[in-house]
Amino acid sequence: MASNIGENGYDNSNRAFLQAFMARSSLTFEEARPILSAIFSAEERRPVDPGDVTQDDLSSYIGAANAAISPFDLEIRSTLRQTAQNDQNAAPERVYALVNSTSDSLTQLATTYSADEIAFVNRVFDAMFDAHNTRRTEAMVITGIQAVQLAKASAGEAGRRQSGNATQQSQGSGASQSLSMSQAEAMMKRLVEERWLEKSRRGFYSLSPRGLMELRGWLVATYNGENEDGDWVNKIKFCAACGEIIIAGQRCGDRDCSGRLHDNCMGNFFRMRKAEKCPVCSTAWPGDKFVGERAVTST
Ligand SMILES: [Zn+2]
Ligand SMILES: [Zn+2]
Structure with missing residues (x-):
């Protein structure tokens, strides 16, 4: 050639x-x-x-x-x-x-990570985008200590993953899907090195720009949908200015309003609208209601 x-x-x-x-x-x-x-x-x-x-x-x-x-x-x-x-x-x-x-799913991790490691990553993402992303606090971050506590798979997780989540394949039935605490710690380090996650100065892990670009569709498909009560819940929300998923930025003062803006997008958006109002419900924008790490640190 x-x-x-x-x-x-x-x-x-x-x-x-x-x-x-x-x-x-x-x-x-x-x-x-x-x-x-x-x-x-x-x-x-x-x-x-x-x-x-x-x-x-x-x-x-x-x-x-x-x-x-x-x-x-x-x-x-x-x-x-x-x-x-x-x-x-x-x-x-x-x-x-x-x-x-x-391919827009965790399966693309399969070439470089073991099934147990991917199951751990899944637990970390569940913590970030579900447990730590509630109506009250949209943190979408996890600390190193919290991540290590997820080293062990919860009872019944293997079965739930097998039947309930198409993106997850464990090696044979009854696989433990657990890591040791030091393995979990090493995995968090590796996920940062390989730029799936980022670690802030305060020690919070968040999804990296690379992770966001790779897993955009998967995040929406996995975390937005009907809850146990049959209500539709959008855990993953979007910036009203640029349309991209929001993992850090600001939110409307009304917890039930979906108005969200990135820090980067806010200035221009309000200048164009000539008013600092929520893009969805038009109430005054609070400016101190955060999405991301600041949802837990700025209290
Ligand atoms: Zn934006
Ligand atoms: Zn609003």
Whole structure:
């Protein structure tokens, strides 16, 4: 096979970029700059400064990568980070992630994690998006201690998973699905390293931008639906400005109203509406009712 597909313009530099991307699974513009500058330096046989790499450079390499990987049902998508990483006032960061464009479930973890590990991840997500995401407190986070307490599968969980959740496959019936506490601790670390979860300075784990992009549809299908009483419950809610799932931001003062806004989206939204009112019920926006970590820390 030729080393350079000239007519498509897809060359070794595109391959090098895709390879670097796949090794990291998610990337910001700032993280992409040194990668692209190294590629440009090698290509042009002269040093190219990371500061000279532009957003257009990144966009063009992502476009070429997407054309190359789409036959494999892979796609590089992007989303704005919902949780501030360091500087609260910094502009929201766009995060790019390589996601599976057809399979949208925890089964895609099956190639790298064992069945018991996936069952643990499922318990962690249930805690984040169900138990810690109630009408009173929409935290959608979990602490390390809480996660380790989920190491052991609850009695009857294996059976429930087998029959009740199509995304879950345990290895044979009666599989324990439990981890040791140190295994659970190691898993949380690995989920952060592989960028499924993020850990805040206060020690709360939340779903990462990559995790959100990969599991968007699965979250809605898993956590929105009828409860035991037959009432429809939307545990996963959406920002009224951008339409993306909200895992961190603000909510309406009325607990029964579905009005939610990302921190990033709020300023522009209220400026355009010329009023700080709930986008759904039009009551005054409280500004101190939070979704995400601050739902538990700002009391
Ligand atoms: Zn938004
Ligand atoms: Zn409202």
